[in-house]
Amino acid sequence: MKYIDEYRDGQAARALAASITRTVTRPWTIMEVCGGQTHSIVKYGIDRLLPPEIELVHGPGCPVCVTSLETIDRANAIASRPDVIFCSFGDMLRVPGSRGDLLQLKSQGSDVRVVYSPLDAVDLAAARPDRKVVFFAIGFETTAPPNAMAVWMAKKRKLSNFSALVSHVLVPPMMNAMLGAPDNLVQGFLGPGHVCTVMGESEYRPIVDRFHVPIVITGFEPIDLLEGVLRTVEQLESGRADVENAYARAVRPEGNPRSRQLLNDVFEVCDRKWRGVGMIPQSGFRLRPEYRDHDAEQIFKVDDIETHESSICISGQILKGQKKPHHCPAFGKQCTPQTPLGATMVSSEGACAAYHAYGRHLEAVATVDGAQAPLMSTAT
Amino acid sequence: MAVDDSRAVLPLGACPVPQSRYEHILLGHGSGGQLTAELIGKLFVPGFGGDVLGALEDAATLSLSSGNGVHGPRLAFTTDSFVVRPLFFPGGDIGRLAVHGTVNDLAVAGARPLFLSSAFILEEGLPLDDLRRIVASMRAACAEAGVTLVTGDTKVVDRGKGDGVFITTSGVGLVPEGRSLSIHSARPGDRILVSGTLGDHGIAVMSVREGLEFETVLESDTAPLNGLARTILETCSETRCMRDPTRGGLSSAVNELASASGVGVELEETAIPLRAEVRAACEMLGLDPLYVANEGKLIAVVPPEHADRVLGAMRSHPLGRDSALIGDVVAEHPGMVILRSRVGGRRVVTLLAGEQLPRIC
Numbered sequence: 207m208k209y210i211d212e213y214r215d216g217q218a219a220r221a222l223a224a225s226i227t228r229t230v231t232r233p234w235t236i237m238e239v240c241g242g243q244t245h246s247i248v249k250y251g252i253d254r255l256l257p258p259e260i261e262l263v264h265g266p267g268c269p270v271c272v273t274s275l276e277t278i279d280r281a282n283a284i285a286s287r288p289d290v291i292f293c294s295f296g297d298m299l300r301v302p303g304s305r306g307d308l309l310q311l312k313s314q315g316s317d318v319r320v321v322y323s324p325l326d327a328v329d330l331a332a333a334r335p336d337r338k339v340v341f342f343a344i345g346f347e348t349t350a351p352p353n354a355m356a357v358w359m360a361k362k363r364k365l366s367n368f369s370a371l372v373s374h375v376l377v378p379p380m381m382n383a384m385l386g387a388p389d390n391l392v393q394g395f396l397g398p399g400h401v402c403t404v405m406g407e408s409e410y411r412p413i414v415d416r417f418h419v420p421i422v423i424t425g426f427e428p429i430d431l432l433e434g435v436l437r438t439v440e441q442l443e444s445g446r447a448d449v450e451n452a453y454a455r456a457v458r459p460e461g462n463p464r465s466r467q468l469l470n471d472v473f474e475v476c477d478r479k480w481r482g483v484g485m486i487p488q489s490g491f492r493l494r495p496e497y498r499d500h501d502a503e504q505i506f507k508v509d510d511i512e513t514h515e516s517s518i519c520i521s522g523q524i525l526k527g528q529k530k531p532h533h534c535p536a537f538g539k540q541c542t543p544q545t546p547l548g549a550t551m552v553s554s555e556g557a558c559a560a561y562h563a564y565g566r567h568l569e570a571v572a573t574v575d576g577a578q579a580p581l582m583s584t585a586t
Numbered sequence: 587m588a589v590d591d592s593r594a595v596l597p598l599g600a601c602p603v604p605q606s607r608y609e610h611i612l613l614g615h616g617s618g619g620q621l622t623a624e625l626i627g628k629l630f631v632p633g634f635g636g637d638v639l640g641a642l643e644d645a646a647t648l649s650l651s652s653g654n655g656v657h658g659p660r661l662a663f664t665t666d667s668f669v670v671r672p673l674f675f676p677g678g679d680i681g682r683l684a685v686h687g688t689v690n691d692l693a694v695a696g697a698r699p700l701f702l703s704s705a706f707i708l709e710e711g712l713p714l715d716d717l718r719r720i721v722a723s724m725r726a727a728c729a730e731a732g733v734t735l736v737t738g739d740t741k742v743v744d745r746g747k748g749d750g751v752f753i754t755t756s757g758v759g760l761v762p763e764g765r766s767l768s769i770h771s772a773r774p775g776d777r778i779l780v781s782g783t784l785g786d787h788g789i790a791v792m793s794v795r796e797g798l799e800f801e802t803v804l805e806s807d808t809a810p811l812n813g814l815a816r817t818i819l820e821t822c823s824e825t826r827c828m829r830d831p832t833r834g835g836l837s838s839a840v841n842e843l844a845s846a847s848g849v850g851v852e853l854e855e856t857a858i859p860l861r862a863e864v865r866a867a868c869e870m871l872g873l874d875p876l877y878v879a880n881e882g883k884l885i886a887v888v889p890p891e892h893a894d895r896v897l898g899a900m901r902s903h904p905l906g907r908d909s910a911l912i913g914d915v916v917a918e919h920p921g922m923v924i925l926r927s928r929v930g931g932r933r934v935v936t937l938l939a940g941e942q943l944p945r946i947c
Contacts (some may be wrong), residue, residue, distance in 0.1 A: 251931015
């Protein structure tokens with residue numbers, strides 16, 4: 207596939223890995239912000255191509271994982287109503303609330319549907335005036351524009367039976383919060399490529415200036431990721447801290463101004479609670495008051511939710527890059543993708559789920575003559 | 587949601603079937619992945635008992651002689667249900683699928699498929715024209731596969747209680763004397779072959795069901811594999827095992843093989859054949875083609891000295907033109923499947939946790 211295969215070339219990957227090895231002189235801790243990047247790193251074994259001095263830690267960039275337990279419980283409460291058709295992106299269906307998930311509600315008769323576009327939910331509302339259609343609008347700045355478009359479109363079409371349960375989260379405030387914490391370990395970031403296609407580069411400059419950390423906007427293919435690591439290491443080794451765009455084929459410096467305008471028209475910034483992390487000021491989007499008639503939180507009174515989070519799960523430390531999934535005592539035992547205890551196991555984008563899907567918890571038993579199996583192929 | 591192990595402790599006199607961690611059946615229980623394996627392994631197998639069922643082969647093979655003799659041909663027997671939506675999709679329909687699915691389960695067991703039964707559960711309101719099309723399609727598929735449909739049953743359920751048509755087909759065939767294929771027979775050193783591109787059926791059906799439009803029309807690969815299976819067995823009578831990687835895709839088939847034979851499996855990512863359209867659709871939807879269903883492909887496990895010859899024979903068959911050697915059976919990491927990635931890393935290929943769900947971004 208054009209624009210894909212070139213970025214998965216084994217020879218090019220090994221050459222980049224060799225460049226990183228030649229460049230690095232001391233240990234560095236680099237965080238990939240996006241869950242999609244985590245997924246690719248584990249899927250392709252990218253971290254195993256890197257020299258031991260480079261520690262990649264996995265950030266809180268999975269929108270499914272960080273959606274607060276209260277929001278999941280509200281979604282479940284709304285979806286369980288007989289007058290509601292609840293529409294969601296697929297990977298939200300397995301996210302456990304305090305008492306089960308949307309898939310279980312579906313199995314018990316609730317009308318829960320997977321949609322591929324929020325506009326499909328708007329069309330469904332037009333086709334089913336007898337039902338209240340609710341769309342679960344979650345995600346980072348990447349998914350916010352189409353979700354904003356859906357609400358804007360529903361208002362324009364006067365679809366009073368369409369509403370959105372909005373719980374968008376924003377990357378820069380999260381990075382600020384993380385870097386400002388006394389226990390921060392992160393020395394450089396692979397910036398979120400898809401988010402920057404919408405928002406551009408400018409939001410990251412104040413972070414670089416304030417904390418003197420390199421941020422290299424990075425894509426999702428193996429070559430993108432290795433290129434991002436190389437450029438981050440080059441900055442770290444030379445003592446520089448700048449915003450660099452290593453994903454220029456998708457990200458323009460100004461992002462997508464029309465999308466940003468739409469976000470501004472429909473949403474306003476608010477404080478937002480992140481699952482596993484806690485409340486981060488000014489880190490979310492909610493609907494503006496003029497869209498109140500399409501705001502599911504206003505329409506369905508689901509404020510009196512009592513949540514119950516697992517006490518074993520260490521997803522908060524994993525989301526901040528302080529621990530790796532296999533450091534958790536419950537990982538692969540009580541906590542699996544089928545029985546997730548916390549944020550990072552609930553979506554395929556989550557660090558724990560990626561580690562589990564690609565068998566990192568099983569590799570300890572993969573031995574050759576009693577020794578750990580080699581994790582890098584010597585095949586060329 | 588933690589696993590409550592205490593619930594596995596049964597009161598005296600209770601049925602010895604451990605309860606699932608779920609109180610209800612989820613769609614994931616039919617995905618062919620981990621939940622399906624748990625349902626079969628923890629509920630059905632202990633619930634019904636019996637060594638033949640417990641072997642978990644694609645088809646049961648039963649001795650026709652009295653006593654403990656294993657001489658002479660054996661009977662292969664299998665059953666399969668079909669609940670596909672939409673009923674008609676590019677490259678096939680539920681009727682063709684119902685014939686091919688059962689024929690293929692017999693074929694990969696090394697049997698010559700002979701006779702089928704077909705049970706229809708029809709929903710009130712189904713247009714008779716649709717049923718006529720399905721029946722005509724099944725008849726043509728039977729003729730193509732060289733099998734005869736000899737018995738059947740019909741039930742009708744209230745409108746809203748079915749998806750138009752559910753079909754269950756059962757089939758019998760004969761396994762010649764001396765032939766013994768089993769998922770338990772793979773040995774270190776064996777090579778793993780696949781008869782063509784993966785994921786075609788699952789993506790074709792999904793694209794129609796979900797209203798996803800691609801530049802080219804993706805077609806299901808549904809096809810009867812008894813001819814191709816015969817070609818393989820005529821080329822290599824020492825073939826250890828064949829599987830048709832339907833629900834759960836290649837991943838489920840090779841994981842079952844690794845687990846049943848107590849061996850490791852190593853797959854080479856770059857060797858796995860995929861249509862560009864399927865790759866693109868999977869990229870777009872965030873799905874892994876290793877888990878997507880096939881209905882006209884088989885994997886064959888053969889001793890290493892026969893691999894090239896078998897691959898050549900497969901490629902000479904119309905249904906095996908895109909056959910490829912995709913991996914090896916190894917002594918290391920028994921029960922585990924490892925994929926060598928295209929950039930030189932390695933990862934474990936696990937069973938699918940539940941339904942594959944499209945990713946948000």
